[in-house]
Amino acid sequence: MSNGTVATVLLIGKKLLTEMVAHALQEYPLEACGLLAGTVGEAGHAEVASVQATGNAARSARVYEVEPKAMLRADREAEASGRQLIGVYHSHTHTDARPSPTDIGQAPDPDWHYVLVSLRDVHPSVRSWNIRDGKIEEEPVVLQW
């Protein structure tokens, strides 16, 4: 499990990263969101095994809310595969890939990985963060080919 003293890393395959960015572009100008399932190693290194795009129940360009039933399904699928939900991704359509005060205030789990896809610039950017006790810390995203 990760904690405040261990530097974490997010390992993700090129195809899954592409899926997240494609979903963000598809939903533009609304914010897109989805869940990450995978495994977490001893050193807090999380490996994403699957990405589940979910609906944004808020249907908004400014806020997102993962559809609760989609989350229930994603959780069951992860458990059936011997994995767990390890994080969430969402898009920022007009700001950078950094958690907003709302993201920080509503972060549901200190052990999760919070991936931001920014569509502010011509080229989308993807960054991953830990959010604990109101503080954010960026973690490296290691692309697996």
Add this chain to the structure above:
Amino acid sequence: MSVAVRFPTVLRPATGGRATVAAEGATVGEVFGDLIRQHPDLKTQLLTDEGQLHRHLNVFLNDDDIRYLGKLDAKVGDSDTLTLMPAVAGGA
């Protein structure tokens, strides 16, 4: 009635690390009462000071969100499963 209640990882510190807890009750509210008797640290995680369901908690009775089944008054049966999940939200 005894139902199985599944907890997300973020709530497991309050259940002694257990992912599933058996609890008694005929409604979701009664089951929550039994859970809180077993694990008092759950109280503030499940309910507001007014005794209502926290808005950042989603509760499913089998496949259905209890917000559409009467919330804490939703009736539960012996083979039912309650799944608790944090609401996941944010914004730019």
